[in-house]
Amino acid sequence: MRTLGMFVKWPRPGQVKTRLARSVGPEAAVDFYRACVEDMVDRLRLSGDRRILAWAPESPAAARYFSTLAGDDFDLWLQPDEDLGGRLIRFFQDHACHPDDRVVVIGSDSPTLPLRYLDAAWDALKDSDCVLGPAVDGGYYLVGLRKPIPALFDDIAWDSSTVLTQTIRQVRQSGATLALLDPWYDVDTLGDVELLDGHLAALDAAGERLISPRLRQSLDLLREQTDGFHPETD
Known part of the structure; x- marks a missing residue:
């Protein structure tokens, strides 16, 4: 079974897009994050055989929000109160349980990620x-397993720029076989937002328009707020 897990957080000031918030303020950062999540969920509704929103933190309001967002197309899975490595371990333990399982996990930081990358990961x-x-x-931006490898997520400095390097080390030590996809970009800072804005414009010009109405509206508001983006302030 081709399973897609998307790790998401309830959009709240101070809890999401904190690096972007330093440039545009917490409320604008939350609005941008919410737009990314909701547009991505809509784009992914037919991906794979099973789709799961791995949400956090636990609260009645967050549960209502994600239940409405998921609709009939996504199952819900509450992230445990652990670091990212612990949460990933638990997710794969819960969902990569059978010989034919192929489980792929993404976040919400790559709103333009092509759907063909998911197909390539499952392949x-x-x-x-x-x-x-x-x-x-x-x-x-993506990790996929066909069986749990708990050691894969041990001793990773999750907020560093060496997460990939450290993870490759863990793959080698575990003896697992590895496949790599092409690189892609996350959107975490105002400079990244400018890159995203330009990428969407390029896709439009090339006739490959990405359907992302909430994201485009959020970008318009950020462009007005920052007078055309000024990534040097990041």
Whole structure:
């Protein structure tokens, strides 16, 4: 079974997009994050055989929000109160349980991620134990497994620019076979937002328009607020 897990947080000031918030303020950062999540969920509703929103933190309001967002297309899975490594371990333990499972996890920081990258990840897991999608900031935008490898997420400095390097080390030590996807970019800072804005414009010009109405509206508001973006302030 091709399973897609998307790790998401309830949009709240001070809890999401904190690096972007330093440039645009917490409320604008939350609005941008919410737009990314909601547009991505809509784009992913037909991806794979099963889709799961891995949400946090636990609260009645967050549960209502994600239940409404998921609709009939996503299952919900509450992230445990652990660091990212612990949460990833638990997710794969819960969902990579059978020989035919191919489980891929993404976050919400790559709103333009092509859907073909997900298909490539599931295809790679036919022959490899692990697949990683390198992010240009030194982390990764996707990780996939066909069986749990708990050691994969041990001793990782999650807020550093060496997450990918450390994870590759853990892959080697575990003896797992590895496949790599092409690099892609995350959106964490105002400079990244400018890159995203330009990328969407380029896609439009090339006739490959990405359907992302909430994201585009959020970008328009950020452009007005920052007078055309000024990434040097990041």
